[in-house]
Amino acid sequence: MNNQKRSYFNHLAAKRKARKFNAYYWNEIKDYINYFSHEDSSVLEVGCGSGDLLAGISGAKKTGIDFSEEYIAWAKEKHGNKNIEFLVMDANNIQLNQTYDLIVISNLIGFVDDIQHVFEEVKKCCHANTKVIVQYYNTLWSPVIKFAEWIGLKHKTPHQNWLSTGDINNLLFVSGFDVYRNNKRLIFPFYFPLLSFLCNKYLAKFPFFRFFSFNIYSFAKLLPETHEENYATKYSTTVVIPARNESGNIENAILRLPKFGKHVEIIFIEGNSTDDTWQKIQEIQKKYSATHDIKIGQQKGKGKADAVREGYKIATGDILMILDADLTVPPEDLPKFYNAIASNKGDFINGTRLVYPMEKEAMRFLNYLGNHFFSWAFTWLLEQRFKDTLCGTKVMFREDYIKLTKNRKYFGEFDPFGDFDLLFGAHKLNLKIVEVPIRYRERTYGETNISRFKHGIILLRMCLFASRKCKFI
Numbered sequence: 001m002n003n004q005k006r007s008y009f010n011h012l013a014a015k016r017k018a019r020k021f022n023a024y025y026w027n028e029i030k031d032y033i034n035y036f037s038h039e040d041s042s043v044l045e046v047g048c049g050s051g052d053l054l055a056g057i058s059g060a061k062k063t064g065i066d067f068s069e070e071y072i073a074w075a076k077e078k079h080g081n082k083n084i085e086f087l088v089m090d091a092n093n094i095q096l097n098q099t100y101d102l103i104v105i106s107n108l109i110g111f112v113d114d115i116q117h118v119f120e121e122v123k124k125c126c127h128a129n130t131k132v133i134v135q136y137y138n139t140l141w142s143p144v145i146k147f148a149e150w151i152g153l154k155h156k157t158p159h160q161n162w163l164s165t166g167d168i169n170n171l172l173f174v175s176g177f178d179v180y181r182n183n184k185r186l187i188f189p190f191y192f193p194l195l196s197f198l199c200n201k202y203l204a205k206f207p208f209f210r211f212f213s214f215n216i217y218s219f220a221k222l223l224p225e226t227h228e229e230n231y232a233t234k235y236s237t238t239v240v241i242p243a244r245n246e247s248g249n250i251e252n253a254i255l256r257l258p259k260f261g262k263h264v265e266i267i268f269i270e271g272n273s274t275d276d277t278w279q280k281i282q283e284i285q286k287k288y289s290a291t292h293d294i295k296i297g298q299q300k301g302k303g304k305a306d307a308v309r310e311g312y313k314i315a316t317g318d319i320l321m322i323l324d325a326d327l328t329v330p331p332e333d334l335p336k337f338y339n340a341i342a343s344n345k346g347d348f349i350n351g352t353r354l355v356y357p358m359e360k361e362a363m364r365f366l367n368y369l370g371n372h373f374f375s376w377a378f379t380w381l382l383e384q385r386f387k388d389t390l391c392g393t394k395v396m397f398r399e400d401y402i403k404l405t406k407n408r409k410y411f412g413e414f415d416p417f418g419d420f421d422l423l424f425g426a427h428k429l430n431l432k433i434v435e436v437p438i439r440y441r442e443r444t445y446g447e448t449n450i451s452r453f454k455h456g457i458i459l460l461r462m463c464l465f466a467s468r469k470c471k472f473i
Helices: 004-023 025-034 067-081 117-127 139-150 166-176 193-199 249-258 277-287 302-313 330-341 365-382 397-411 419-426 452-471
Strands: 042-046 061-066 084-088 100-106 125-139 177-185 215-222 236-243 262-268 293-298 319-321 348-352 394-398 433-437
Touching: 004 084, 025 125, 042 117, 061 067, 067 084, 084 249, 100 117, 100 302, 117 125, 117 166, 125 139, 125 166, 166 177, 166 215, 193 348, 236 249, 236 302, 249 262, 249 277, 249 330, 262 277, 277 293, 277 302, 319 397, 330 348, 330 394, 330 433, 348 419, 365 419, 365 452, 394 397, 394 419, 397 419, 419 433, 419 452
Parallel strands: 042 061, 042 100, 061 084, 100 125, 236 262, 236 319, 262 293, 348 433
Antiparallel strands: 125 215, 177 215, 319 394, 348 394
């Protein structure tokens, strides 16, 4: 047995005892990773040990690999009836003829000689949308752990790699992965009534205290390799345009919308207008029927979210886009969103209006302050930078939207506007969210349908509600 295998085998023995000693710690890891896995996901755990973590993660098809025959035998005996395949396999030589939606590497990289090589082996099991979650210890805890082992409070483990978040992110990058999120959790890794709950569920989620977290997570997906295929005409796109009292903008939406991708389908959904918007939509559909693929409909409910969902029900494009009928987001900018998602720069593309200077009347001052507040709130809630959360243009693949609708029960029907529903849903699906800056324009027709105070309070309540579902978990 070489030194690496001996080191890791000793680690597994200690890990097995540690699980019994501190189930609270391991359950926290399991619950957090399970938040990002779903019933229809295929899941691979590299270095699965006894299989406890993998058994606790949702998935339609699950595979665990480990080089220890003893542990694989134990895992099969313990979890063999849970539709999990356990295989004896070294992380340095992964031989699996399949790819997975989610790959988990937990408490492993500290005990391998060549972390980059292991990451490169993991690439064999990745498709373009595979998400990899790497969990490891915070280096700040190194002296504490060594002291705990010295006094007998913790079982001794072999000497391990203590790497910073930057080190891990860099190793993932040079191995061909793009890290799109980091998170820190668990500042009190043992169970003590009330204290553990308050420290880990609440205190650990705030700045300063997060610095002392025990566990660090890196989320990654394959770096895009756009040179391998021509994405410019690969996908068809559906542009949904919800319209209420926007009669004067309907024709311009058609005239200004460029052609991009394989095909562009346009869907107008009218809702509760008091002007002639519906008549205008019908007129425009007939007028441009020879040159444009236009579908139309009227929503039965109220609100932009309801209108968008009505449009998405009849959409046939590979990619789904939203374009507000006020045209304050220029239709000419939609190819930027297509290029970003088609080239695999991100799984969910969010427009941001707060980068470039705006036209004078594009956004009122209180709206401007509110948008900055919600961008700060989302940056904290979702553990990644957001510049703008309320830009109307949001883009995702239709197959991901279908998954989002199935998963909507987790958050419930809480968003009449749709922006937060899509962003929180994308986060729960573990999608990489990327922002595309646009120049926000003044309206040229009609008045805004947004009430600054009434809708601002609703948005704030939605943030508080969602924080219990995606932050304080």
